[in-house]
Amino acid sequence: AQSVTQLGSHVSVSEGALVLLRCNYSSSVPPYLFWYVQYPNQGLQLLLKYTSAATLVKGINGFEAEFKKSETSFHLTKPSAHMSDAAEYFCAVMGNTGNQFYFGTGTSLTVIP
Amino acid sequence: EAQVTQNPRYLITVTGKKLTVTCSQNMNHEYMSWYRQDPGLGLRQIYYSMNVEVTDKGDVPEGYKVSRKEKRNFPLILESPSPNQTSLYFCASSLQSLTGPLHFGNGTRLTVT
Numbered sequence: 658a659q660s661v662t663q664l665g666s667h668v669s670v671s672e673g674a675l676v677l678l679r680c681n682y683s684s685s686v687p688p689y690l691f692w693y694v695q696y697p698n699q700g701l702q703l704l705l706k707y708t709s710a711a712t713l714v715k716g717i718n719g720f721e722a723e724f725k726k727s728e729t730s731f732h733l734t735k736p737s738a739h740m741s742d743a744a745e746y747f748c749a750v751m752g753n754t755g756n757q758f759y760f761g762t763g764t765s766l767t768v769i770p
Numbered sequence: 771e772a773q774v775t776q777n778p779r780y781l782i783t784v785t786g787k788k789l790t791v792t793c794s795q796n797m798n799h800e801y802m803s804w805y806r807q808d809p810g811l812g813l814r815q816i817y818y819s820m821n822v823e824v825t826d827k828g829d830v831p832e833g834y835k836v837s838r839k840e841k842r843n844f845p846l847i848l849e850s851p852s853p854n855q856t857s858l859y860f861c862a863s864s865l866q867s868l869t870g871p872l873h874f875g876n877g878t879r880l881t882v883t
Contacts, residue, residue, distance in 0.1 A: 663812075691871055691872075693872075698876070699876055700862075700874030700876045701872070701874045702874070703871040703872070706871055747812060755866075756818060757803075757815055757828060757829075758803070758872060760805075760812045760813040761812055762811060763812050
Protein backbone atom coordinates (compact mmCIF):
# COMPACT_ATOMS: atom_id res chain seq x y z
CA ALA A 658 0.00 0.00 0.00
CA GLN A 659 1.09 3.52 -0.63
CA SER A 660 1.89 5.94 2.16
CA VAL A 661 3.87 9.07 2.87
CA THR A 662 5.73 10.08 6.01
CA GLN A 663 6.44 13.68 6.83
CA LEU A 664 9.31 14.19 9.25
CA GLY A 665 8.75 17.04 11.66
CA SER A 666 5.27 18.22 12.49
CA HIS A 667 6.56 21.75 13.14
CA VAL A 668 9.35 23.60 11.38
CA SER A 669 10.49 27.14 12.16
CA VAL A 670 12.75 29.19 9.92
CA SER A 671 13.85 32.79 9.87
CA GLU A 672 12.62 35.06 7.10
CA GLY A 673 15.04 34.74 4.20
CA ALA A 674 16.36 31.34 5.29
CA LEU A 675 16.10 28.07 3.41
CA VAL A 676 12.89 26.10 3.80
CA LEU A 677 13.21 22.30 3.81
CA LEU A 678 10.18 20.12 4.48
CA ARG A 679 10.73 16.39 4.38
CA CYS A 680 8.58 13.71 2.82
CA ASN A 681 9.35 10.04 2.29
CA TYR A 682 7.04 7.77 0.34
CA SER A 683 6.30 4.11 0.22
CA SER A 684 5.13 2.75 -3.09
CA SER A 685 5.64 -0.43 -5.03
CA VAL A 686 5.33 1.34 -8.36
CA PRO A 687 6.53 4.71 -9.65
CA PRO A 688 4.39 7.10 -7.69
CA TYR A 689 2.51 10.26 -8.44
CA LEU A 690 3.49 12.63 -5.64
CA PHE A 691 2.07 15.96 -4.59
CA TRP A 692 2.70 18.80 -2.19
CA TYR A 693 -0.25 20.84 -0.98
CA VAL A 694 -0.38 23.96 1.19
CA GLN A 695 -3.14 24.89 3.60
CA TYR A 696 -3.53 28.45 4.83
CA PRO A 697 -5.63 29.09 7.94
CA ASN A 698 -9.35 28.50 7.44
CA GLN A 699 -8.87 27.41 3.85
CA GLY A 700 -8.80 24.24 1.85
CA LEU A 701 -5.66 22.72 0.44
CA GLN A 702 -4.04 24.18 -2.65
CA LEU A 703 -1.68 22.37 -4.97
CA LEU A 704 1.94 23.54 -4.79
CA LEU A 705 3.44 21.05 -7.20
CA LYS A 706 3.18 17.50 -8.46
CA TYR A 707 5.57 14.82 -9.68
CA THR A 708 4.42 12.57 -12.50
CA SER A 709 7.75 11.05 -13.61
CA ALA A 710 8.46 13.59 -16.31
CA ALA A 711 11.36 15.24 -14.44
CA THR A 712 12.93 14.60 -11.06
CA LEU A 713 13.11 18.29 -10.11
CA VAL A 714 9.66 19.79 -10.02
CA LYS A 715 9.01 23.49 -9.78
CA GLY A 716 5.83 24.74 -8.21
CA ILE A 717 4.13 27.97 -7.31
CA ASN A 718 5.47 30.66 -4.96
CA GLY A 719 9.10 29.65 -5.52
CA PHE A 720 8.79 26.14 -4.11
CA GLU A 721 10.36 23.09 -5.69
CA ALA A 722 10.77 19.43 -4.85
CA GLU A 723 13.18 16.75 -5.97
CA PHE A 724 12.16 13.15 -6.49
CA LYS A 725 14.90 10.78 -5.33
CA LYS A 726 14.04 7.18 -6.01
CA SER A 727 17.10 5.82 -4.21
CA GLU A 728 16.04 7.61 -1.03
CA THR A 729 12.27 7.29 -1.63
CA SER A 730 12.06 10.98 -0.85
CA PHE A 731 10.26 14.00 -2.22
CA HIS A 732 11.42 16.89 -0.05
CA LEU A 733 10.03 20.38 -0.55
CA THR A 734 12.40 23.36 -0.60
CA LYS A 735 12.38 27.10 -1.05
CA PRO A 736 15.62 29.10 -1.08
CA SER A 737 14.33 32.08 0.88
CA ALA A 738 11.37 31.99 3.26
CA HIS A 739 8.81 34.74 3.23
CA MET A 740 6.35 35.58 5.98
CA SER A 741 3.50 34.62 3.67
CA ASP A 742 4.85 31.03 3.52
CA ALA A 743 3.63 30.35 7.05
CA ALA A 744 1.07 27.56 6.60
CA GLU A 745 0.60 23.82 6.90
CA TYR A 746 2.12 21.66 4.19
CA PHE A 747 0.99 18.20 3.19
CA CYS A 748 2.75 15.61 1.10
CA ALA A 749 0.49 13.15 -0.73
CA VAL A 750 0.82 10.10 -2.95
CA MET A 751 -1.69 8.70 -5.38
CA GLY A 752 -2.66 5.10 -4.87
CA ASN A 753 -1.76 2.41 -7.40
CA THR A 754 -5.26 2.20 -8.82
CA GLY A 755 -5.62 5.96 -9.09
CA ASN A 756 -8.70 5.87 -6.90
CA GLN A 757 -7.23 7.20 -3.69
CA PHE A 758 -4.81 9.77 -2.43
CA TYR A 759 -2.86 9.22 0.77
CA PHE A 760 -1.76 12.24 2.76
CA GLY A 761 0.98 12.73 5.29
CA THR A 762 0.27 14.12 8.72
CA GLY A 763 1.36 17.60 7.73
CA THR A 764 4.13 20.00 8.67
CA SER A 765 3.33 23.39 10.13
CA LEU A 766 5.78 26.02 8.92
CA THR A 767 6.44 29.10 11.04
CA VAL A 768 8.45 31.99 9.60
CA ILE A 769 10.20 34.17 12.16
CA PRO A 770 10.71 37.83 11.26
CA GLU B 771 -14.78 30.90 -11.22
CA ALA B 772 -13.78 27.23 -10.96
CA GLN B 773 -14.44 26.04 -7.45
CA VAL B 774 -15.57 23.38 -5.02
CA THR B 775 -18.28 24.68 -2.71
CA GLN B 776 -19.08 23.11 0.63
CA ASN B 777 -21.90 24.00 2.94
CA PRO B 778 -22.15 24.75 5.74
CA ARG B 779 -18.75 26.05 6.85
CA TYR B 780 -19.55 25.45 10.50
CA LEU B 781 -22.02 23.05 12.04
CA ILE B 782 -22.77 22.18 15.65
CA THR B 783 -25.17 19.33 16.27
CA VAL B 784 -26.11 16.74 18.84
CA THR B 785 -25.51 13.02 18.90
CA GLY B 786 -27.89 11.09 16.70
CA LYS B 787 -29.34 13.95 14.70
CA LYS B 788 -28.97 13.21 11.00
CA LEU B 789 -27.10 15.79 8.96
CA THR B 790 -25.90 16.36 5.42
CA VAL B 791 -22.89 18.34 4.27
CA THR B 792 -23.21 19.40 0.67
CA CYS B 793 -20.45 19.59 -1.91
CA SER B 794 -20.73 20.96 -5.42
CA GLN B 795 -18.14 21.53 -8.13
CA ASN B 796 -18.51 23.53 -11.35
CA MET B 797 -15.55 22.08 -13.25
CA ASN B 798 -17.26 19.03 -14.76
CA HIS B 799 -14.92 16.80 -12.78
CA GLU B 800 -15.51 13.06 -12.80
CA TYR B 801 -13.76 12.28 -9.53
CA MET B 802 -14.95 13.54 -6.15
CA SER B 803 -13.89 12.63 -2.66
CA TRP B 804 -14.46 13.37 1.03
CA TYR B 805 -11.73 13.66 3.67
CA ARG B 806 -11.63 14.35 7.34
CA GLN B 807 -8.74 16.24 8.90
CA ASP B 808 -7.78 15.60 12.51
CA PRO B 809 -4.75 16.96 14.41
CA GLY B 810 -1.75 14.71 14.07
CA LEU B 811 -3.51 12.42 11.58
CA GLY B 812 -3.49 14.50 8.43
CA LEU B 813 -6.27 13.93 5.93
CA ARG B 814 -7.98 10.60 5.74
CA GLN B 815 -10.28 9.60 2.93
CA ILE B 816 -13.87 8.75 3.81
CA TYR B 817 -15.49 7.98 0.44
CA TYR B 818 -14.76 8.68 -3.18
CA SER B 819 -16.66 8.62 -6.43
CA MET B 820 -15.22 7.90 -9.86
CA ASN B 821 -18.33 9.13 -11.65
CA VAL B 822 -22.11 9.37 -11.39
CA GLU B 823 -23.59 6.43 -9.47
CA VAL B 824 -20.09 5.04 -8.76
CA THR B 825 -18.94 5.38 -5.16
CA ASP B 826 -16.55 3.44 -2.98
CA LYS B 827 -15.19 3.40 0.54
CA GLY B 828 -11.99 5.11 1.53
CA ASP B 829 -9.99 4.43 4.65
CA VAL B 830 -12.50 5.64 7.28
CA PRO B 831 -16.04 5.12 5.93
CA GLU B 832 -17.76 3.94 9.14
CA GLY B 833 -20.65 6.18 10.13
CA TYR B 834 -20.84 7.98 6.78
CA LYS B 835 -22.84 7.66 3.60
CA VAL B 836 -22.53 9.37 0.23
CA SER B 837 -24.43 9.55 -3.01
CA ARG B 838 -23.57 10.71 -6.52
CA LYS B 839 -26.74 11.23 -8.47
CA GLU B 840 -25.39 14.15 -10.47
CA LYS B 841 -21.88 14.81 -11.66
CA ARG B 842 -21.53 18.12 -9.84
CA ASN B 843 -22.83 17.10 -6.39
CA PHE B 844 -21.42 14.71 -3.80
CA PRO B 845 -23.14 15.10 -0.43
CA LEU B 846 -21.80 13.53 2.76
CA ILE B 847 -24.45 12.11 5.06
CA LEU B 848 -24.10 11.31 8.74
CA GLU B 849 -27.17 9.27 9.65
CA SER B 850 -26.47 9.21 13.38
CA PRO B 851 -23.54 11.47 14.24
CA SER B 852 -21.37 10.70 17.24
CA PRO B 853 -18.79 12.84 19.07
CA ASN B 854 -15.91 10.96 17.44
CA GLN B 855 -17.05 12.42 14.12
CA THR B 856 -16.20 15.91 15.34
CA SER B 857 -13.67 16.98 12.74
CA LEU B 858 -12.83 19.25 9.83
CA TYR B 859 -14.23 17.86 6.60
CA PHE B 860 -13.05 18.57 3.08
CA CYS B 861 -14.59 17.78 -0.25
CA ALA B 862 -12.29 17.58 -3.26
CA SER B 863 -12.62 16.93 -6.96
CA SER B 864 -10.39 16.08 -9.87
CA LEU B 865 -10.92 15.91 -13.61
CA GLN B 866 -9.90 12.27 -13.51
CA SER B 867 -8.45 10.46 -10.53
CA LEU B 868 -5.49 9.12 -12.49
CA THR B 869 -4.19 12.54 -13.37
CA GLY B 870 -4.90 14.59 -10.29
CA PRO B 871 -4.51 17.07 -8.79
CA LEU B 872 -7.29 17.52 -6.30
CA HIS B 873 -9.22 20.77 -5.98
CA PHE B 874 -10.46 21.33 -2.45
CA GLY B 875 -13.39 23.12 -0.90
CA ASN B 876 -12.86 25.42 2.07
CA GLY B 877 -13.93 22.85 4.61
CA THR B 878 -16.76 22.20 7.05
CA ARG B 879 -16.00 22.23 10.74
CA LEU B 880 -18.39 19.83 12.44
CA THR B 881 -18.89 19.58 16.18
CA VAL B 882 -21.03 16.77 17.59
CA THR B 883 -21.95 17.12 21.27
